[in-house]
Amino acid sequence: MRTAAGARATFPAVSRSRARLRVRGEGIFLLPAAVYLLTLALYPFVELVRMSVSQVTSDNIFRDWPFIGINGVQAVATTADFHEAAVNSLMYVALVVGVGLAGGLAAALTLWRGGRVAGFTLALMVFSWALPGLINGVAWRFLLDPRGMVDSILGLFHIAPVYWLVDGHLPLISVALVNAWTVVPFATLVFRAALLDLPPEILAAAEVDGARPRQVLRHVVLPLLRPSILVLGVLALVYAFKSFDFIYVMTFGGPGTASTTLPFLSYRLAFEIYRYSQGASVALITVAIVLLLALLYMRQVRREERA
Amino acid sequence: MSAAEPDAGLPLTLDRSVSRRELLKGAAAGVGTLALSGGLTSFIAACGGNQTTTSGTTIGPNTTGTLTVWHYSSQQDVKTVQDYTALFTKKYPKVDVKLVYVEFSETPKRAIAAAAAKQGPDVFIYGGNEVNAMYKAGVFKSVDSYWQSFAEKGQFPDGVITKFNNKVYGVKGYVNLTGLWYNKNILDAVGVQPPKTFDEVATVFAKVAAAGKVPIALTGQPTDQGDWTAFPWLTGYGFSYKNPDQTAIEQALTLVNEWARKGYLPKESVQWGQAETFNRWVVGDVAFMENGNWNIGPASRTVGSKFTYGTAPLPTGPKSQGIFLGGEALWIGAFTKVADLAWAYMQETLLSKDGLLITLQESGGIPARHDMANLTQVTSNPLLAAYTSEVKDHGAEYPPEGGAAIAAQSVIAQNWSAVIGGQKTPAQAAKDASDGVKANYKP
Numbered sequence: 001m002r003t004a005a006g007a008r009a010t011f012p013a014v015s016r017s018r019a020r021l022r023v024r025g026e027g028i029f030l031l032p033a034a035v036y037l038l039t040l041a042l043y044p045f046v047e048l049v050r051m052s053v054s055q056v057t058s059d060n061i062f063r064d065w066p067f068i069g070i071n072g073v074q075a076v077a078t079t080a081d082f083h084e085a086a087v088n089s090l091m092y093v094a095l096v097v098g099v100g101l102a103g104g105l106a107a108a109l110t111l112w113r114g115g116r117v118a119g120f121t122l123a124l125m126v127f128s129w130a131l132p133g134l135i136n137g138v139a140w141r142f143l144l145d146p147r148g149m150v151d152s153i154l155g156l157f158h159i160a161p162v163y164w165l166v167d168g169h170l171p172l173i174s175v176a177l178v179n180a181w182t183v184v185p186f187a188t189l190v191f192r193a194a195l196l197d198l199p200p201e202i203l204a205a206a207e208v209d210g211a212r213p214r215q216v217l218r219h220v221v222l223p224l225l226r227p228s229i230l231v232l233g234v235l236a237l238v239y240a241f242k243s244f245d246f247i248y249v250m251t252f253g254g255p256g257t258a259s260t261t262l263p264f265l266s267y268r269l270a271f272e273i274y275r276y277s278q279g280a281s282v283a284l285i286t287v288a289i290v291l292l293l294a295l296l297y298m299r300q301v302r303r304e305e306r307a
Numbered sequence: 308m309s310a311a312e313p314d315a316g317l318p319l320t321l322d323r324s325v326s327r328r329e330l331l332k333g334a335a336a337g338v339g340t341l342a343l344s345g346g347l348t349s350f351i352a353a354c355g356g357n358q359t360t361t362s363g364t365t366i367g368p369n370t371t372g373t374l375t376v377w378h379y380s381s382q383q384d385v386k387t388v389q390d391y392t393a394l395f396t397k398k399y400p401k402v403d404v405k406l407v408y409v410e411f412s413e414t415p416k417r418a419i420a421a422a423a424a425k426q427g428p429d430v431f432i433y434g435g436n437e438v439n440a441m442y443k444a445g446v447f448k449s450v451d452s453y454w455q456s457f458a459e460k461g462q463f464p465d466g467v468i469t470k471f472n473n474k475v476y477g478v479k480g481y482v483n484l485t486g487l488w489y490n491k492n493i494l495d496a497v498g499v500q501p502p503k504t505f506d507e508v509a510t511v512f513a514k515v516a517a518a519g520k521v522p523i524a525l526t527g528q529p530t531d532q533g534d535w536t537a538f539p540w541l542t543g544y545g546f547s548y549k550n551p552d553q554t555a556i557e558q559a560l561t562l563v564n565e566w567a568r569k570g571y572l573p574k575e576s577v578q579w580g581q582a583e584t585f586n587r588w589v590v591g592d593v594a595f596m597e598n599g600n601w602n603i604g605p606a607s608r609t610v611g612s613k614f615t616y617g618t619a620p621l622p623t624g625p626k627s628q629g630i631f632l633g634g635e636a637l638w639i640g641a642f643t644k645v646a647d648l649a650w651a652y653m654q655e656t657l658l659s660k661d662g663l664l665i666t667l668q669e670s671g672g673i674p675a676r677h678d679m680a681n682l683t684q685v686t687s688n689p690l691l692a693a694y695t696s697e698v699k700d701h702g703a704e705y706p707p708e709g710g711a712a713i714a715a716q717s718v719i720a721q722n723w724s725a726v727i728g729g730q731k732t733p734a735q736a737a738k739d740a741s742d743g744v745k746a747n748y749k750p
Binding site (some may be wrong): 145253268272 | 424441443444445530572574575713717722
């Protein structure tokens, strides 16, 4: 008994030790990701915070940075340029998320049932989604030029050139729509996967009850897709908010400042006129907003997991 | 930026023995004299002996090594840089020169980022308005010791020598500026001449537009290229960075806004840099283009027999006009390990007669050397005549105020772009520009 009891008593110790070994082993595998995050995410973020609360110019960029506290961030947040960029950012995000998700849902519904055409279309969409933003942006810049393909086609119908990227406030809308166009394929894939997961018996029941397709969509499909819509919405929101590449190549924030969003303002302040502290302050505010959205996303994911 | 800014008006620690304005005046006078002398002298190839003594080290034809040169010459004018390198390797055949293209506006950013890692090229070919920021970030190495022992330093006017803290850092071998290019075929067909004053511009443009042609192409980008293009029109009405008179700005912005509204200036010019402006003009349906003398080489290669073209001075306004004097300087990178070779590259290319001849022939850069004053290539080139007269009459310091106006320049460029694109009315843009320059320009 004693022996047996003693033997039993050793089991927990052995399993704890094995567990520690296992944890250590797992820790090694986590190391590359940890190093990656520390060097490429955490360290730059700490430097960004430090720069935004310091006085940093070309004079001292590689020397000591005098501490100025939160005043710098507050001062930037009260400028007219910041307010204009913030409003532009909100419009931009609303368009990218709205059009991106609506387009994705429409495409997913169209391609729901599969088939060769659907497969080919999905492959094409994934291709356009996988292209780097800079390449997409340059391609669309040519397409939307007054002498480009889009206006040329409109010209065939006697429609005057639209000046998508150069006239008044239209460039912000045009760039946002192009950006939304890159969101559509991803949204389509996610929505289509969710649609394929829908319980067929529920859909069949709705049909048996005499529901029309529009009613099925509104009262059955959309409620069931709600988790996907929420998750995708937060992801698209974060993506749109930090978008920089399309504006950089398509309008450079212009004409004037008409398409300058917060990330682009941050770039301009830091790298066009070398006001590093101001650029960092704008970036910090942008990061804070994106972090807030990311937290919302994580909360939503956890809620979905629990459900 | 219009509200309180922690960095606004960065105190310039730059200590220059002679003010930049004085230096540029010297350059203007030097080049003007050069251009107007008109005499013919035979060109004698430079390059003294077979060996170069540089800061105590002797290098020669057997010197080996690798030299990295950053430049921003696009495909249209990259031959110039390639020819510099050929000139250099003719004398130093065992040196491997690596030409690295870095886009113009990206050069300062990448240079500063590289300096943070104590890296960078051996030589920069750079003539933008951000040299001050680059110097402060420690991007450049002083060439003062080399310069002081350079036998031909007396050939260069003070205005092309950039000094920081009383030490020489960069030297421009030639001067570039903007003028008015014209398509002679269109002008002949319409029956007009290049406008000489701001008042004449509207009439000439109206006639061109009535003939179904595009009157003008110029840069409307909200970048320093836009500011460069806008400056002659603004100063023609009395603007200066020290005195950003709102009325003067509004007059200039009204002018360009009307061109855009009436279709004289394509609205897409808000996206054009100087290269895109040139590309649009060479299509052949644009009567005028505001652009630089560096297009002389590319124009001869690209336009060919498509149409006949010429250059004229930019129209002048009621007030004293200023046209920025640009041009590329050579700089040695702060972290080079082959400083002697880098200096040799400077000497053999943009500081030598042969090198400047390449620039003159390939891209129309006006040589700054005194002893090239009588060159036939300068005095008898009809395309250069407009530019050389502008240097003398309107040459203005670039970057303005030694680089202290960089944020104010950005404000001007944005408002220039805004009125062309229709984002703002000329009155609103003029107010924003005037307020913005006052807030951002604190020398």
